[in-house]
Amino acid sequence: MQALTPTTSLKSLFQTKRLPNADRVVSTRLLIQCVYRFDSGNLTSSGGIGASRADWQSSCAILASKVVSQQDIEKSGNADISAVNGHKTLDLVPLENLPKPLTITDLSPAPIHGSELRVAYQGVPGAYSEAAAGKAYPNCEAIPCDQFEVAFQAVELWIADRAVLPIENSLGGSIHRNYDLLLRHRLHIVGEVQLPVHHCLLALPGVRKEYLTRVISHPQALAQCELTLTKLGLNVVREAVDDTAGAAEFVAANNLRDTAAIASSRAADLYGMNILADGIQDDSSNVTRFVMLAREPIIPRTDRPFKTSIVFAHDKGTSVLFKVLSAFAFRNISLTKIESRPHRNRPIRVVDDANVGTAKHFEYMFYVDFEASMAEVRAQNALAEVQEFTSFLRVLGSYPMDMTPWCPSRGE
Numbered sequence: 001m002q003a004l005t006p007t008t009s010l011k012s013l014f015q016t017k018r019l020p021n022a023d024r025v026v027s028t029r030l031l032i033q034c035v036y037r038f039d040s041g042n043l044t045s046s047g048g049i050g051a052s053r054a055d056w057q058s059s060c061a062i063l064a065s066k067v068v069s070q071q072d073i074e075k076s077g078n079a080d081i082s083a084v085n086g087h088k089t090l091d092l093v094p095l096e097n098l099p100k101p102l103t104i105t106d107l108s109p110a111p112i113h114g115s116e117l118r119v120a121y122q123g124v125p126g127a128y129s130e131a132a133a134g135k136a137y138p139n140c141e142a143i144p145c146d147q148f149e150v151a152f153q154a155v156e157l158w159i160a161d162r163a164v165l166p167i168e169n170s171l172g173g174s175i176h177r178n179y180d181l182l183l184r185h186r187l188h189i190v191g192e193v194q195l196p197v198h199h200c201l202l203a204l205p206g207v208r209k210e211y212l213t214r215v216i217s218h219p220q221a222l223a224q225c226e227l228t229l230t231k232l233g234l235n236v237v238r239e240a241v242d243d244t245a246g247a248a249e250f251v252a253a254n255n256l257r258d259t260a261a262i263a264s265s266r267a268a269d270l271y272g273m274n275i276l277a278d279g280i281q282d283d284s285s286n287v288t289r290f291v292m293l294a295r296e297p298i299i300p301r302t303d304r305p306f307k308t309s310i311v312f313a314h315d316k317g318t319s320v321l322f323k324v325l326s327a328f329a330f331r332n333i334s335l336t337k338i339e340s341r342p343h344r345n346r347p348i349r350v351v352d353d354a355n356v357g358t359a360k361h362f363e364y365m366f367y368v369d370f371e372a373s374m375a376e377v378r379a380q381n382a383l384a385e386v387q388e389f390t391s392f393l394r395v396l397g398s399y400p401m402d403m404t405p406w407c408p409s410r411g412e
């Protein structure tokens with residue numbers, strides 16, 4: 001069976017005549033003029049009808065049930081209603097209750113609520129993730145979430161339009177939790193931002209370095225400042241908390257005079273903390289890469305540099321990885337990142353060899369980022385080849401690369 005395509009838009013069906021009793025009617029002539037063509041199962045409509053054939057059929061059923069006879073109309077005294085083939089008119093709902101046609105803004109990949117996009121991030125105000133949300137979407141409404149998982153759910157439940165999540169840092173490496181969550185949730189990567197991360201050592205006003213017995217922060221921030229803390233003579237207990245700004249808030253809220261926090265200078269301002277040391281990251285070009293997630297993917301393009309992120313698994317031994325990577329190498333597609341994570345559904349593969357004994361192999365999910373857009377034929381061909389070698393393959397997103405010129409971190 002074919003699908004239906006209207007050659008007249010449904011909007012034109014709703015051209016109305018005003019009746020004395022203020023009811024709206026529409027001539028069935030328009031309905032009859034609306035000619036449909038069957039296609040391949042989906043209705044491709046420019047007229048604002050539901051996207052599926054079932055939607056279209058139910059629309060027609062509603063319209064058909066509203067067709068009234070010439071007699072009915074004459075009885076009711078509405079003589080100016082047009083009549084075609086015995087099917088006369090439709091009673092329509094008041095104009096203001098009709099569905100509004102979609103506009104280009106509705107179709108935009110960035111739905112705007114009022115003037116602000118709602119962007120979920122993990123942490124509290126002053127966290128680097130909040131700064132990343134502002135870099136990705138200037139003037140957005142940043143929504144703090146206590147966990148990464150909550151940021152994913154905020155988007156899934158339409159509480160937020162986007163989530164901005166750290167994925168890797170130039171010193172501390174990958175944020176594994178977010179790799180795992182990318183797989184568990186069905187959101188799409190729609191962009192990336194790279195944020196220079198400039199850490200400060202914060203303490204309550206009047207507290208000196210010598211008083212400190214503990215430094216608290218996000219584990220990534222602690223890792224990024226490890227050498228500098230030692231150089232500063234701070235061989236004190238390190239304690240991990242959920243986010244950098246949350247560490248500053250905790251010290252301030254509990255009036256802890258023996259504890260410092262590693263966080264941004266903005267966090268110092270927000271929570272009334274003193275900056276004991278500025279720029280304590282072990283490398284001045286410390287950068288965290290964040291990805292932006294949305295419910296819908298963006299349409300990949302070729303007019304600017306794009307990156308594509310995929311995840312795959314295989315069940316035929318390690319040579320598969322070589323074959324997958326060569327699918328990109330042969331097409332001159334550069335890989336920018338490869339990460340492996342435990343295959344949660346099947347973490348161990350037992351290999352029995354009568355001669356050698358039994359071995360237990362760990363199974364992995366491989367995450368690969370490559371520099372090409374899914375709109376490019378070479379990327380499509382590479383993935384078609386990858387699919388042949390893998391038992392599972394998912395495109396996490398194809399999105400514009402962050403090409404902002406490099407500027408070393410200054411007090412984010």
Ligand SMILES: O=C(O)C(=O)C[C@]1(C(=O)O)C=C[C@@H](O)C=C1
Pocket residue numbers: 122123126127128129130166169175197218220221242243244245288
């Ligand atoms: O704790 C924060 O401020 C965060 O935004 C999280 C986070 C991270 O997860 O890597 C972000 C950037 C820095 O690398 C340190 C911490």
